[in-house]
Amino acid sequence: MRIGIIGTGNIATGLAGRLVKAGHQVMFGSRSASKAQEAARRYGAQGGTQAEAVEFGDVIFLAIPFTSVQGLRQSLPGLRGKVVVETTNDWMGQSKQSTTAQIQSWLPDSKVVKAFNYTFAQILAHDMAKDVERPSAFIAGNDGGAKKSAAQVIESIGFDVVDVGSADDAIHLDHLVKFVVHLGTEKGYGTSAAFKLIKVY
Numbered sequence: 337m338r339i340g341i342i343g344t345g346n347i348a349t350g351l352a353g354r355l356v357k358a359g360h361q362v363m364f365g366s367r368s369a370s371k372a373q374e375a376a377r378r379y380g381a382q383g384g385t386q387a388e389a390v391e392f393g394d395v396i397f398l399a400i401p402f403t404s405v406q407g408l409r410q411s412l413p414g415l416r417g418k419v420v421v422e423t424t425n426d427w428m429g430q431s432k433q434s435t436t437a438q439i440q441s442w443l444p445d446s447k448v449v450k451a452f453n454y455t456f457a458q459i460l461a462h463d464m465a466k467d468v469e470r471p472s473a474f475i476a477g478n479d480g481g482a483k484k485s486a487a488q489v490i491e492s493i494g495f496d497v498v499d500v501g502s503a504d505d506a507i508h509l510d511h512l513v514k515f516v517v518h519l520g521t522e523k524g525y526g527t528s529a530a531f532k533l534i535k536v537y
């Protein structure tokens with residue numbers, strides 16, 4: 337699949353590494369095209385402006401701060417109609433609803449799906465050929481077709497997808513992030529800690 341990634345930081349590069357290895361065509365989009373091109377060289381991807389990456393991708397990952405998503409409807413009209421997988425956290429507690437419901441309202445013409453907000457970037461950066469487990473990737477969003485497309489991509493990069501519901505239901509994923517950070521950094525489980533949903537019977 338053709339994947340556009342907005343951002344060139346930890347989550348963006350971790351995703352790109354796995355996506356390229358899984359055989360996807362990937363383009364980074366940055367506020368600075370030269371920064372995207374530099375990341376692209378390192379990961380075997382393409383790089384350009386944010387608008388170019390949006391145009392390129394069938395699925396677009398937003399790997400940028402939550403608050404910087406707000407202006408994208410104006411700056412990136414190409415997001416209209418696209419599947420947009422957002423990975424954000426509202427660390428400042430600015431949203432009165434789930435991050436995903438808020439982003440869906442900022443991008444009303446896009447099909448927004450949440451994923452990876454509680455996944456340490458170090459896990460994405462890990463060589464997936466050496467993973468010893470397939471963690472669960474909890475996703476949420478209002479559009480079933482968009483979640484299907486997102487799930488196809490996410491499964492291909494080493495995760496078992498669990499659909500937890502609507503954009504409003506993504507509030508549960510917002511709540512997970514502080515718990516995983518507590519486990520990983522304060523309780524000593526490290527940044528390879530992830531969640532796996534099991535059914536006992």
Ligand SMILES: NC(=O)c1ccc[n+]([C@@H]2O[C@H](COP(=O)([O-])OP(=O)(O)OC[C@H]3O[C@@H](n4cnc5c(N)ncnc54)[C@H](OP(=O)(O)O)[C@@H]3O)[C@@H](O)[C@H]2O)c1
Pocket residue numbers: 342343344345346347348365366367368371372398399400401402404423424425426452453454455456457458
């Ligand atoms: N780090 C983690 O372990 C982790 C885990 C799960 C989820 N997340 C979430 O994933 C998102 C990205 O996190 P990250 O750790 O990858 O962050 P990061 O390393 O700081 O990268 C963020 C990227 O966002 C882009 N960006 C676009 N608009 C921006 C703005 N107004 N201000 C700052 N950067 C802007 C920048 O790319 P350009 O400069 O190229 O435009 C930058 O490379 C965040 O929402 C975070 O909460 C992070």
